[in-house]
Amino acid sequence: MRVLVTTDLPGDDWRRLLAAAGCHPDVRPSPAVPDEDRLVALIGDRCDAAIGQLTEPWTARVLEALRAAGGRALATYAVGFNNIDLAAATRLGIPVGTTPGVLTEATAELAVALTLAAARHLVPADRYTRDGRFTAWRPDLFLGTLLHQRTLGLVGPGRIGTAYARALVAGHHMHLVYHGRSRKPELEAEIAALSRHFTRHRQPPVSCRFAPDLDDLLAAADVVALHTPLTPETRHLVDARRLALMKPDAILVNTSRGPVVDEAALVTHLQAHPAFRAALDVYEHEPELAAGLAALPNTVLLPHLGSATHWSRQSMAAIAARNVAACLQQLPAWTGDDILPFLSATPPAAAPSIVNAAQLGLPTLP
Numbered sequence: 001m002r003v004l005v006t007t008d009l010p011g012d013d014w015r016r017l018l019a020a021a022g023c024h025p026d027v028r029p030s031p032a033v034p035d036e037d038r039l040v041a042l043i044g045d046r047c048d049a050a051i052g053q054l055t056e057p058w059t060a061r062v063l064e065a066l067r068a069a070g071g072r073a074l075a076t077y078a079v080g081f082n083n084i085d086l087a088a089a090t091r092l093g094i095p096v097g098t099t100p101g102v103l104t105e106a107t108a109e110l111a112v113a114l115t116l117a118a119a120r121h122l123v124p125a126d127r128y129t130r131d132g133r134f135t136a137w138r139p140d141l142f143l144g145t146l147l148h149q150r151t152l153g154l155v156g157p158g159r160i161g162t163a164y165a166r167a168l169v170a171g172h173h174m175h176l177v178y179h180g181r182s183r184k185p186e187l188e189a190e191i192a193a194l195s196r197h198f199t200r201h202r203q204p205p206v207s208c209r210f211a212p213d214l215d216d217l218l219a220a221a222d223v224v225a226l227h228t229p230l231t232p233e234t235r236h237l238v239d240a241r242r243l244a245l246m247k248p249d250a251i252l253v254n255t256s257r258g259p260v261v262d263e264a265a266l267v268t269h270l271q272a273h274p275a276f277r278a279a280l281d282v283y284e285h286e287p288e289l290a291a292g293l294a295a296l297p298n299t300v301l302l303p304h305l306g307s308a309t310h311w312s313r314q315s316m317a318a319i320a321a322r323n324v325a326a327c328l329q330q331l332p333a334w335t336g337d338d339i340l341p342f343l344s345a346t347p348p349a350a351a352p353s354i355v356n357a358a359q360l361g362l363p364t365l366p
């Protein structure tokens, strides 16, 4: 079976997994991002499945081409799938696989790194040192924000957001305000237990509260971290009006998807408020940056590195391969929360993460 792989993937496990399922990976050598026409051409006349990237437009037209070529599965090498027309895939009977659970800590750690970098001016301070301008210790050199006991605003308390908040609450004693579709009693209980532990050890307590109103969170937080998927509801969730609600010296961290922030409005806000900082891993028109963004000293800008650790990227490849192989072998869709068993030598006989399994009426396991 021919499996189109639109760009080469890290590690070798994924190749072995596909081969063991009777699949031949047809790996496109070019790293250039294919557009719609190019994807249709790559799919060609015969394509049993595809492993694609978050940068590619898996539109209805492309999915129709995949179906017409005999395609029975699409695995995206990402946890986010906003670039895929899921309704079209479902209508065409194509299961769509994603790679959750193996990039949670990697992305959370990167968000922590961005937060600390923005709080303590790491990027300009590094440049200052390299440029030979560090000629004497000074009491006022690069004064930053102390995170300890300040307020963290978490938007999107999913797996990654929770791991990020846990690191800053446990490690830096930050108070947590979170906003999402619903309350997270387990998260609240975990932080209450942590606070009791801190108090017993004569350390300052931490608090946690749910903010049903995002505006309330934005006004209260010293750091606002976005961990929400991109949907029609979250596009431009942070716009000019909401930026104006934030503290003038707040830090905005975005490792989710660029269009969650109105980037032009962010540039205007950063220009008007030099003490406000933005630490971004993702961009509204990625890989383009909004005009003026790169020139701003109050930003930390990374090239979408959230999951970029060796382990995560190799594991993502293995999960994508398992999604494809399992769909082609007509195995059920996994409904367990834990994806890690799929990296073991005796994985469940299932597709690890099919986001439209319920809509397609696929059999499930367990």
Ligand code: DGY
Pocket (backbone or CB within 6 Å): 054, 077, 078, 079, 080, 081, 103, 256, 306, 307
């Ligand atoms: C994802 O998986 O959606 C990230 O943005 C890239 O790893």
